[in-house]
Amino acid sequence: MIFTKEELELEFEIENEDVGQVITVKDGVAFVAGLDNLRVGEMVEFTGKSIFGMALNLEKDQVGCIVFGDDQEIKQDDQVIALNRLVDVAVGEELLGRVVDGLGLLIDGKNEITATLERKNAERKAPGVITRKSVAEPLLTGYKIVDSMLPIGRGQRELIVGDRQTGKTTIAIDTILNQKFYNQEDIEVFCVYVGIGQKKSSILNLQHLLEKQNALRYTTIVAATAAQSASLQYMAPYTGCAIAEYFRDNGKHALIIYDDLSKHAAAYRQLSLLLRRPPGREAFPGDVFYAHSRLLERACKLNENFGLGSLTALPIVETQAGDLSGYIPTNIISITDGQIFMEKDLFFKGIRPAVNVGSSVSRVGSKAQPYALKLVTGNLRYQLAQYREYQVFAQFDNDIDDVTRGVLNRGALLTEVLKQAPNAPMELYKQVIIILAAAYGFISPFIKDFKRDLSAILTYEAELFNFISQGSLNQLFKPIFELYHFADKEDFNFNKNPLLFCLKYFNAVFFVKQNS
Template structure:
């Protein structure tokens, strides 16, 4: 028996040696590949068997050049989210690994272009030819790589710049019911960056084609596309593409951030992003939690928004400011997704449908809006005029609500209500009309000093334009100094108040009419 075993072992050794010699002498011109098989195709997802070495978030390729991203890795199958339409995909098709994660092209050539999450051009201006690509999922900057947020990002919107200031590197949420002007605030902010050197990225997630086309048309009309990138996944696109779009847009923005530039990115909106992720998760049978959202719904937004920051000077000193947009239902800001993102961001701008219906535009509810960075980013000139404005405006709203009961009011209270109504009129602003800081300062000084107390409410807008024109034409030196961040001295206040008073005087109106 022992002799038979030794002969068997010797025969096996000789066989293995012969096999190794054949392998060593065989030319290495063959290419071994793992090939999987599609077992099930759903709405935006596919279940695949095989591919034992595939990795999480790896790109896989289906017939017809359809791309997918590995999402679930289970013992018996792989869950893939599709980045292209799945109409042509059927069970039994082969699936091939690509060996890489989803990445996008980056570089200055993206400015002025409209692209999707895979970096494919959507604007009929030819294929993008960029050699540099970066993965859409990247690590957030470390805490020690960040600097405090101290430089303001001027939106050109009076109520925001004065009462809810935003800094470069901040994350400020814009939320409110549908059709209350959330996108309008974001678009006006992009338009206001024309002379600031800030690069802008507008990321549309799950929006209608017509809505995205309107935003692009507005940006082109006001000359903002030349310093902007538009990254689009409409409601007609697969949910997988909608899910990956904000990460791809952030990667494009980070190229400029790491080059020392200031960047603004708008996510419009993260409610639809969360719904796309919920759809994918339910189709792939991930355990549902509250409102059927998966347990990691908070993490998908935190890992996105934490990429916004202000880098240290040694790392270039660039900044990435995020304006995520969230849609509420029936003014419920305590719903699941809104509270998640409120807890991630550094403040919120809440738009009230009640104010919108009253024609108070932008419909910013000052009482429910806050900036947790606040005055640290504000230009010093604002502190001289807007410091008590928020409190006094909130008190006015309370007094006005009390006065509706028909109670007899004393003279002092009546004056405060009249002043508050004029402040509210001053805070109104038309869309596509961003206002420079010196103009805003002059207007706030004028209303605080009572120069508009005798003006009828329906005449405030006309008087406002007179003051703006006067400050712009008569005080060019003070204009530059305010923008440079100089403190507003008592003398500066007097100069601005005098200019406003002259603009409102009847003689000034005659002169301006003659010049016109």
């Protein structure tokens, strides 16, 4: 990849001590002598080639630089100039709806941006404790199982972890899609998707999906595909974070998805080994923890003195055979504020999203959950955990008492209610209504066999949503459950609300319809 000075708007003064020469270059890494005043993270230019790089290894007699371009064009003894500036990228609202590479340059083939964009360092120090505020505003994913039991707040860092092909990316993408329900006239949450080591076709499919769902207008895609160099894959998450921080620092809200940090760690390992750094556990360099922590610590909620903006991070990590004790998963679990664990066995059983509630946790908890949803979920997590425990013993014994049978039936019902199709995030008021219907026993009378026939739940849900979407009923109930109406109002009580009467009336209508 070749860049020009005009593209990066580089302004620098060349001094004698700022010029060095290439000793060796191979596999995207160049060793340079003569740059004694270089800093880690500083940009260099390989003169006559219009190729740029970044200093990553400072040694006594030489500097190890990663190359952002075709290293085959660089030869031994080529001149290298220190540009006296850290790697920076263009940021701004003009990047919404666009696809950029690991250095923030447009790669979607659309019109160039004519406005002069602000530039920010790709790597910046995370906001200090004094600038932060506790997380309390909800960021809804649109998934019933996540929003009800693993709520995510604006400014939180929630890891999505699991084996490959278990639906990790789907949850992250649907979280972006779900923001369109709350991003109507005044956009609330700006999104940045960072694809690291993904196939180019996957990035194109994502772009088309977001365009089709009208979600690309508030989203920027940062793509460092598998075909690109390890240098660009290493830089991509820092570039995406700088783009997202622009919104946070201007008092707005942003969501960033790193898909995935396992491939980012592999790219960093490749560069580190080429730079002759000693390998450690699982062949990763010891500072891979620091590489991820300084990235994820930049996600936070700012306080009143700094604009009340927020940056929420959803890093994705791939495990091998469900092993959470791997080096990278344990590193990032210790950095983040909770994890959503996707289990392969649940996925193949048809329970999707395949979230293992027992191994998943949100350390912010119900503090960032809308109050209406908090009321209906209650002990939902406990009931599901009890169901899965009883289920293990029930398969060995057909002679089950009524109490145990009730627990199993209720658990089977709740498991089915919490299932959800991909790319179909659910609005908050719909989540509240269907979970309330399950929790208060409105669905149970329509299920004949809890062990074999749970298809009635899908019919009930579709008919219920169709019922409440009709004219005056929709005008009555939808505003009640909008995002912030009951986020923290503890005087809200379902028993004094007409919603229970609505469900009773619907059940009567549905019963007649089922038996006619």
